Amino acid sequence: MPDSSKTRASTERPGYRYYVLTMLALSYFVSVVDRNMLAILAQDVKAELGLTDSQLGLLMGLAFALLYSLCGIPVARLADRTSRKSVIAVSVAVWSAATALCGMATGFGSLFAARVIVGMGEGGATPSSHSMITDLFPRPELARALSIFLLGSILGSVGGQIIGGVVGQQYGWRVTFWIVAAPGFLIAAALGLTVREPARGRFDTDYDAQRPVDSVRRTAAALLRNRAYVGASMGNSCAVAALYAMLFWLAPVMIRTFALSKHEVGLILGVATLLGGLLGLLLGGLATDLLVKRDHRWMGRIPALALLSSFPAFAGALFVTTPFAAAALFGVGFFFFNVGFAAPFAIMQTHVEPHQRAFAAAVTGIVANVGGLGIMLPLVGWLSDRLSVSYGNRSLNFALACATLLFPVAAGLLGWTTGHLREPAR
Numbered sequence: 001m002p003d004s005s006k007t008r009a010s011t012e013r014p015g016y017r018y019y020v021l022t023m024l025a026l027s028y029f030v031s032v033v034d035r036n037m038l039a040i041l042a043q044d045v046k047a048e049l050g051l052t053d054s055q056l057g058l059l060m061g062l063a064f065a066l067l068y069s070l071c072g073i074p075v076a077r078l079a080d081r082t083s084r085k086s087v088i089a090v091s092v093a094v095w096s097a098a099t100a101l102c103g104m105a106t107g108f109g110s111l112f113a114a115r116v117i118v119g120m121g122e123g124g125a126t127p128s129s130h131s132m133i134t135d136l137f138p139r140p141e142l143a144r145a146l147s148i149f150l151l152g153s154i155l156g157s158v159g160g161q162i163i164g165g166v167v168g169q170q171y172g173w174r175v176t177f178w179i180v181a182a183p184g185f186l187i188a189a190a191l192g193l194t195v196r197e198p199a200r201g202r203f204d205t206d207y208d209a210q211r212p213v214d215s216v217r218r219t220a221a222a223l224l225r226n227r228a229y230v231g232a233s234m235g236n237s238c239a240v241a242a243l244y245a246m247l248f249w250l251a252p253v254m255i256r257t258f259a260l261s262k263h264e265v266g267l268i269l270g271v272a273t274l275l276g277g278l279l280g281l282l283l284g285g286l287a288t289d290l291l292v293k294r295d296h297r298w299m300g301r302i303p304a305l306a307l308l309s310s311f312p313a314f315a316g317a318l319f320v321t322t323p324f325a326a327a328a329l330f331g332v333g334f335f336f337f338n339v340g341f342a343a344p345f346a347i348m349q350t351h352v353e354p355h356q357r358a359f360a361a362a363v364t365g366i367v368a369n370v371g372g373l374g375i376m377l378p379l380v381g382w383l384s385d386r387l388s389v390s391y392g393n394r395s396l397n398f399a400l401a402c403a404t405l406l407f408p409v410a411a412g413l414l415g416w417t418t419g420h421l422r423e424p425a426r
Helices: 003-011 014-049 052-083 084-102 107-138 139-171 173-194 218-225 228-260 264-296 299-315 325-337 342-350 356-404 406-418
Strands: none
Touching: 003 406, 014 052, 014 084, 014 107, 014 139, 014 173, 014 228, 014 264, 014 342, 052 084, 052 107, 107 139, 107 173, 107 342, 107 356, 139 173, 139 264, 139 325, 139 342, 173 325, 218 228, 218 356, 218 406, 228 264, 228 299, 228 325, 264 299, 264 325, 264 342, 299 342, 299 356, 299 406, 342 356, 342 406
């Protein structure tokens, strides 16, 4: 690595790095609020617009994943070549405008179109954020930094449930979308005006920042040959697909099973999500950084063991007899999931070249979101419709239980990845 990069890396103040990390986490928070809020509002949207469970699954899943997938690769290529902070700022502004449009929908078609634009905006932010964070923090701090960024996901899940439940109950689902859209414009402006683009590859030994970026085909071929990347990406994608199903469909399950209001479900699941997610992410990031110093293979072992532990808790939450037991088991499962959540991203970012990082993160995001939002959510809704003949109001419980089988599959993939991790340079 050039000496100038080393100097910039060593003299930059930690306070600034954590300011940038906070802004990126806030942008992630806003995006996840938008994704998860529709789950709490689903019953009201379904009633007013006359939708089926299958259509709800498409709105919560395929509508978002469609443009996320189409825009993810070209936007990631732009981020690997140009200013990542500018890509993120524009992306936040785009999805915030689309979120406001969701509140103006008059039917399935217009709401589907607005959700598609939301996906287009969010497709540009997360991969660029992963790449920026990897160039902001030295390797011994990377898992913790990514865990802090991923707190945006936890807090966004809680915010989506609580805001959707409380504001939706008081003002209706349309006003709720408008309220959630507003902060995104402020975050976009702050990112554009106050954040500096970090030097690319600043912590990578002998990386030449002036080298040309490979073509899409050559970059994709290199990633496919990279077993550590493939294993971490596929394991993460399976786990995220199953988690999306739990996050989006558990609220309707509890409303139908226990006859709860949106407000009650939002608060119960919000507390479980907050406690399990915060403790899991913070403990997982710290434990990963500490254990990896002893043996680099813990970067794969921790998420594998954590996901294997989450499976029985998530599955059990669907068949208990009280709402508090369901929320408690969900919280336990969410804790274990988040203990291992940051490590696969750290594997992917540190096992690819600096000029491939946004592209690599985008590919993983596309697979996870298409698999989870585009396929898993509609599939659970479709399966629930089919099972309703036999199981009635409990059909969604059984359909969602099938989705939890992906957690042990993900654990197996990450366990396989452990054998392909390289020891980091000291």
